[in-house]
Amino acid sequence: MTSFVVKAECKQIFEGLGTLVDVGGGNGSLSRIISEAFPGIKCTVLDLPHVVANLPEADNFKYIAGDMFQFIPPADTFLFKLVFHGLGDEDGLKILKKRREAIASNGERGKVIIIDIVINAEEDEHELTETKFLLDIVLSVNSTGKERTESEWAKLFFDAGFSHYKITPIFGMRSLIEISIQKKFKSICDYLAAIKKPVEDVDKQWQLARGLGPDLRTLKVAMLGNPPYRQFGPFILQGSKS
Structure with missing residues (x-):
């Protein structure tokens, strides 16, 4: 076995x-x-x-x-x-x-x-x-x-x-x-x-975007330019303003 x-x-x-x-x-x-x-x-x-x-x-x-x-x-x-x-x-x-x-x-x-x-x-x-x-x-x-x-x-x-x-x-x-x-x-x-206190997916995405720094703009263009990822549009746009 x-x-x-x-x-x-x-x-x-x-x-x-x-x-x-x-x-x-x-x-x-x-x-x-x-x-x-x-x-x-x-x-x-x-x-x-x-x-x-x-x-x-x-x-x-x-x-x-x-x-x-x-x-x-x-x-x-x-x-x-x-x-x-x-x-x-x-x-x-x-x-x-x-x-x-x-x-x-x-x-x-x-x-x-x-x-x-x-x-x-x-x-x-x-x-x-x-x-x-x-x-x-x-x-x-x-x-x-x-x-x-x-x-x-x-x-x-x-x-x-x-x-x-x-x-x-x-x-x-x-x-x-x-x-x-x-x-x-x-x-x-x-x-x-x-410990049963999971981080919400949206918070993970937000922290990921913040960690990209100058590369966030490149990610924004790539994700907004591809239809499969359009659901992330508002999140990316919000992150780019901070």
Whole structure:
């Protein structure tokens, strides 16, 4: 099932990536599926020495023994499957800040992929929500970890310096979350949406126009001169007067 989901549903997520590090990836079952489905990706699994010792490798698939709190190899993409729900916010923030620095040093090209549980009581079925809350209780009793709502995930990402995230419910109880560095205004809109205070589309358009500065006139001419965009006419004209 996981193999089918990765190939059929995650093509646009993994296709085109060059290198991927599966942090805390255990025996690498997920990374092996990714490396086989997308041979162009060089996958590395990072986990403790006793976990990865003597496991078979391939041309585009290898293991590195290490502690994720001490060292994570450089890559285009960092994958964390069911890692963060076992960590408190303080430890999670430390790891994400380091990944943010790594991506920034690579010209802001790259992203973090998290496969984990997202509590969504408004959209999930009642039984599913109860199960997620039960897991949260178990984690709180046995570790510093926790299950998080979307707003809690968003706060963690933005506190670490990331500016964009996308959540895709795809693995049963688990979701695939992509986080990256994008434009500041978009990050603000995403954060406000996560805390249920979304920015209206007209306000997004207005801020976009204001940010264009001298290029606003060029946009105005282009949009008013093409019939499909005439509905933006009043907005563009208003923006050009400010």
